[in-house]
Amino acid sequence: MRFFIESVAWFYEYFVFFYGLVLFLSYLLLVFLSMIAIRKYLKRNTYTDNDAIIYSPIAPGISVIAPAYNEELTIISNVHSLLTLNYVRFEVIIINDGSTDKTLELLIDEFSLVKVDFAYDEKITTRPVKGFYKSTEPSFSKLLVIDKENGKSKADGSNAGINASSFPYFVCTDVDCILHKDTLVELIRPVMQEPKRRAIAVGAPLRMANSCDFEDGELIRMRPPKSMLPRFQEVEYIRAYMLSKMGWSLINAVPNVSGGLGLFDTEIAIQAGGYNYQSFAEDQDMISRMIRYCCEQRIKYAIRYIPKTLCWTEGPPTLKVFVRQRTRWGQGLLQLIVQHIRVFFNPRYRRLGMIVYPYNFFFEFLAPIIELTGIIYMIILVILDRINWPYALLILAFAYTYAILMSIIAILWDQLTFRNYRTWKEALALCAMPLFEMFFYHPLVLFCAIRGYIFYMIGKRHVWGDMQRRGFGRSTAHVQREHTPQTVRVAQDV
Amino acid sequence: MRVFYFIKDLILNFRGLPLVIQLSLIVILTAIAFTVIALFVMLFYRYRRYRREKKLAKLIPIIDDLIFAYISFENSDKPDPRFAAKSDIVAKLRRYVRGHRQLAVNRLIEYKKDLRGNMSYELNELFMELNLDRFCLRKFRSLRRFRKIQGLTEFATMGIPVADAYILPLTHHRSREVRIMARHAYIKLSKNDPFKFFDSSSDRLLVWDQIELFRIITTNENITIPNFGSWLTYSTNPSIIHFCLKLVVHYNQTEAVPSVTRLLDTRDHDLRAAAINTLGKVKAEQTEDRLVGIYNDQPLRCQIEILKAVGRMQTGRYIDFLTNEFLYAGDFRLRKAAAKSIVNNSRTEPGLIEQLMANTTPENQLIMKHCMDPLIKYV
Numbered sequence: 001m002r003f004f005i006e007s008v009a010w011f012y013e014y015f016v017f018f019y020g021l022v023l024f025l026s027y028l029l030l031v032f033l034s035m036i037a038i039r040k041y042l043k044r045n046t047y048t049d050n051d052a053i054i055y056s057p058i059a060p061g062i063s064v065i066a067p068a069y070n071e072e073l074t075i076i077s078n079v080h081s082l083l084t085l086n087y088v089r090f091e092v093i094i095i096n097d098g099s100t101d102k103t104l105e106l107l108i109d110e111f112s113l114v115k116v117d118f119a120y121d122e123k124i125t126t127r128p129v130k131g132f133y134k135s136t137e138p139s140f141s142k143l144l145v146i147d148k149e150n151g152k153s154k155a156d157g158s159n160a161g162i163n164a165s166s167f168p169y170f171v172c173t174d175v176d177c178i179l180h181k182d183t184l185v186e187l188i189r190p191v192m193q194e195p196k197r198r199a200i201a202v203g204a205p206l207r208m209a210n211s212c213d214f215e216d217g218e219l220i221r222m223r224p225p226k227s228m229l230p231r232f233q234e235v236e237y238i239r240a241y242m243l244s245k246m247g248w249s250l251i252n253a254v255p256n257v258s259g260g261l262g263l264f265d266t267e268i269a270i271q272a273g274g275y276n277y278q279s280f281a282e283d284q285d286m287i288s289r290m291i292r293y294c295c296e297q298r299i300k301y302a303i304r305y306i307p308k309t310l311c312w313t314e315g316p317p318t319l320k321v322f323v324r325q326r327t328r329w330g331q332g333l334l335q336l337i338v339q340h341i342r343v344f345f346n347p348r349y350r351r352l353g354m355i356v357y358p359y360n361f362f363f364e365f366l367a368p369i370i371e372l373t374g375i376i377y378m379i380i381l382v383i384l385d386r387i388n389w390p391y392a393l394l395i396l397a398f399a400y401t402y403a404i405l406m407s408i409i410a411i412l413w414d415q416l417t418f419r420n421y422r423t424w425k426e427a428l429a430l431c432a433m434p435l436f437e438m439f440f441y442h443p444l445v446l447f448c449a450i451r452g453y454i455f456y457m458i459g460k461r462h463v464w465g466d467m468q469r470r471g472f473g474r475s476t477a478h479v480q481r482e483h484t485p486q487t488v489r490v491a492q493d494v
Numbered sequence: 495m496r497v498f499y500f501i502k503d504l505i506l507n508f509r510g511l512p513l514v515i516q517l518s519l520i521v522i523l524t525a526i527a528f529t530v531i532a533l534f535v536m537l538f539y540r541y542r543r544y545r546r547e548k549k550l551a552k553l554i555p556i557i558d559d560l561i562f563a564y565i566s567f568e569n570s571d572k573p574d575p576r577f578a579a580k581s582d583i584v585a586k587l588r589r590y591v592r593g594h595r596q597l598a599v600n601r602l603i604e605y606k607k608d609l610r611g612n613m614s615y616e617l618n619e620l621f622m623e624l625n626l627d628r629f630c631l632r633k634f635r636s637l638r639r640f641r642k643i644q645g646l647t648e649f650a651t652m653g654i655p656v657a658d659a660y661i662l663p664l665t666h667h668r669s670r671e672v673r674i675m676a677r678h679a680y681i682k683l684s685k686n687d688p689f690k691f692f693d694s695s696s697d698r699l700l701v702w703d704q705i706e707l708f709r710i711i712t713t714n715e716n717i718t719i720p721n722f723g724s725w726l727t728y729s730t731n732p733s734i735i736h737f738c739l740k741l742v743v744h745y746n747q748t749e750a751v752p753s754v755t756r757l758l759d760t761r762d763h764d765l766r767a768a769a770i771n772t773l774g775k776v777k778a779e780q781t782e783d784r785l786v787g788i789y790n791d792q793p794l795r796c797q798i799e800i801l802k803a804v805g806r807m808q809t810g811r812y813i814d815f816l817t818n819e820f821l822y823a824g825d826f827r828l829r830k831a832a833a834k835s836i837v838n839n840s841r842t843e844p845g846l847i848e849q850l851m852a853n854t855t856p857e858n859q860l861i862m863k864h865c866m867d868p869l870i871k872y873v
Contacts, residue, residue: 017514024521043640047647047675048702056705058740061872091872116870117863121826134869141871166872192702195670390500391515398518401525408532415536424540431533 009377016374020399023363027406033247038307038417040250044193050185053192054086060191061089061167062184062263067157068094068175069150072101076110078175081217083142087184091142093164094175097157098127098150107145111135118144124159124274127151132164154259155275155282162266162274171263173311178209178217179261180310187263190304197302200265200290203257204305205241207420208234209312219312222420224430229322230315232441235433239410242307246413249305253351255360257303259283261311268293268301279339280456281332288340291352307417323448330452333365368449400438407434553594557601560587565609565616584623595629602626603651618654627654634660639669646672650679650710658684665691674703681717682710688717692725692734699733707737712744723750726757732765739772751778758788766792767799774803786812798831805835810842817846820862821854829858833865 053059064082068075075094082092096104107113118132126148133145148160158172171187173179180186183204191199210225225231248254257264259282272289279285287303294301316322337360344361346353381387411431414420421427504511504519511519563574564583577583591598599621606617621627633645642664649656661683664676677695681688699707711717722738722745729735735757742750755778757769773781785800792800801819804812816839820832840847847866851859864870 021517044671046640047643047671049706052706052709053702056708057744058708059705060701114869116867117860118870119826119830119857119861119864121830134867136869141869189702192705193700195698195700391512394504394515394518394522398521401522401529405525405529405532408529412532412536416539419540419543424537427536427540428533431536 012373012377016370017395019370023367024402026359026363027243027402030243030247031406031409033250034243034413037246037250037305038242038413041307042417048189048193050086050182053185053189054182055088057088059088060169060188061091062087062188063161063165063167063170063266064090064092064184065158065161065165065170065172066092066094066175066177067097067154067161068099068103069097069157070099070101070103071175072099072103072106074176075103076106077217078178079107079111079143081178083140084181084217085179085184086181087188089167090184091144091166093144093146093161095146095148095157095161097148097154104145104147108133111140111143111145112137113143113145118164120164123163123270126156126160126163129160151277153277153282155277155279159274159277162269165266168266169263170266170269171261172259173261174259174313176314177206177260178214178219178312180308181218183261183310184263186306186308186310187261190306191263194302194304197252197300198265198268198294199302199304200268200294201254201257201287201303202263202306203245203254203303204261204308204310205237205245206258206260206311206313207237207309208315210314210317212312214312221422222309222312224421224426225315227317228440229319230317231430231433232437233315235407235411235430235437236441238414238430239407241305242410242413243406245305246307248356249303251351251355252302252304253355254287254303254305255356256281256284256287257305260313264290268299271297279332279335280328280452281336284332284336285339288336288343288352291356292340292343292349295349295352307413309418309420319444323444323451326445326448327452327455330368330449331456332452333360333449334453334456337361337365368446369453371446372450403438404434407431407437550597553590553597554601557587557590557594557598560590561601561605561617561620564620565605565613567616569612569616584620587620587624591624595624595626598624599626599630599648603648606652614653618652621652621654631656631660634664639667639672642667642672643675646675646679650675650682653682655683655685658686670697673697674700678703678706678710681707682714689720692729692738695734696731698731699737704733704737704740708740708744711741719745721749722747723753726750726753732762735765736768739768743772743775746776748776748778751776751781754778755781755784758784763793763796767796770796770799770803774799774806777807779807779809782807782809782812786815789815794825794827798827801828801831801835805831805838808839808842810839813839813843813846817850820850820858826861830861830865833858833861836862837865 064085066078066082071078079092079094094107096107112135113133114136115131116134120129120132127150129146129148131147133147135141135143144164146160146164148157151157151160154174161172162170169188169191171184187202187204190202207222208225208230210227210230211223212219213221213223224234245254262283264286268290269286272286272293274286275282276285276289291301291303293299316325337357340357343349343353343357345358349357378387378392408431411427415427421430504515508516508519560583563577564580564587567573567577567580567583574583577586587598602617602621606614609617627649630645630648633641633648636642636645646661646664656679658680661676661680664672665680667673667676674697677691680691711719722741725738726735726742729738739754741747742754751773754769754772754776757765758781760766760769770785773785782804785803789797789800801816804816813836816832816836820829820836823829823832836847836850847862851862854862
């Protein structure tokens, strides 16, 4: 019996070590891939002129879709901001997803909206739509407001927007996100520059808006968040977008385009069935289905990411909201793996089957479980006094220093490319966060992931709660959905 | 102190340590070293950029002032009293520009984008006076492709003629981006048949490439616009045909209609749909019979384009066809396109819409109201 236990322990120790080694090597690979991708983007940027696209009559049209639920405090300024995006052919579709406050009334008053008879083709099934509103003022002619019954999710609202969209591409965002004025140009450019494949989705980094300065819906100054929790998230976002997403983008194996901001091919999204309102990770689920559709139809697809930050969103300000959000992500990841189990190592689905899903499974889904078992194993060893403390601490230091290096490299890429923070003190303050991440933030993320898995397995439904938004220099607003850049999961494990 | 001895012990007995610990130690030391280097690089680059921006903040207003003095010297009633002749300005500019020629090029390009007419020519003159043409031309010989692209872009934006001998080799460069930019520059700058690439290019014209070319062609006053229909007939490159169709629409080249009509026989559905779209937009009424005749054999996207084209032609001859499609087509998009075309043709048949509204399904009524609503911009 003792021999058996010792054999298992020996096997487990070596498995964990080599698992960690492969994981770390994959991060190293991403560092190099992201470096190449960012350099390529920057060089290409030096000779492409945004103005040519912004004012071109032959540029493809884009629908901007933003669902809103109880957004009365921020809706007006945010819609104004969306209407002033730099692009020639676009429309803004706001979906009032059964708000119980005055969101719709405020929109009607501010934009002189009147109800219109809109021929709505329900290509994707949604909750019933109550009405469509257009502005009588020519300056707001790009605006369409859809009033629908509450669908209990952002996905349902987005689907209604996709059904009503008129253009071959749509940008999905949140109504409380602040977008860069050139968002549409920046997102459509990779589509236009794709030489051989059909670009079906393009994403861009999101950043924390918590301590940034905004004026009339435009970013004036970018700062790292002052509160600790959003600041940890800022580092996590930088890592996720600058290292992971950019790296995967180079080899066309992007696992997900964030729900906070992404441009999608309307036709493919509709053929793939749009967002799944029952999914906890609706954005990643839709991307997976879009890729599956392309593979089944033999369409050569591409999903690209750009390193330029185009969207600022408010991170969960309290621990309670944060835990709820991350638990949902955990549920979403497991749900996704179960739903797309047929994709695993299936060469028919090319990179999705051979890279994205195996990576998701082994290094995103399994990582928290292995980590948890590792902690339990260590506790047992401590109780049995079978631990070699110097060596254990050395291995811990190995993980710790490597994790710090990855975060610092991500911040370095960010600083070398866009120098987002004005002072060096702000940049250095952000660099200090990885030192503490392992002790405070990472255990929290681990707890949430495991909690999410358990919730999924016991069938606990996620309750769509109000997330307290503080607004960008305004008073509190409530939003129904929680912002879900699932992509940051990769970074959590570092 | 214990930690120090522990580390010392590890280093001295490194070879005797288990492999796992050896690897860990190597990773720890490497990670620490690279973290420090990364932090140093970050701060160094920030500092360098800060210094550069500070320097430029001083230099740019001076250069701008001198450029403005130069271009307004002969174009203004009150030339700058500081300078007796234009050569004085050039001499002074040369002093500032030495070591900052790229900055001078960038500033001149900025001005060039906003100025037209005489002042624009003055900028070109200044560009040459400062020998910036030689500076930019040197980039063509660079081994780095982005330097070549930069040089091509600078010449094209400034509109300064370059001998074909410099540009033509770059149009066959192994890098796609260099080839694209060389083509743009050639179309903009060459006096000898700027559209010759349409004859031979096998590269797919990317959408952004088309946008850039479209801007160059439609804004360049020195280009003689050819009949784009000729490439529709014999080009084997579908992207060039697509692009030429857009130009046919832009210049409303009715003389290209026979060539466009020939594309109705192509097997490529996308190309056929684009050809039908073009026929509608140039209002090629003579092709209406043909379009309606082939309607039933077409895929959905071509059918939609035929309905739209008939609507755009506004002859009223096929109102029954449109009505029939509106009432009985199975696909929602077909009915919507038919309804919009009926609205476009409503002047030829007064009372038709009211009659249709009275005898159709609620869904079709909604489609018709949608198409009639002037507030709904995109149908």
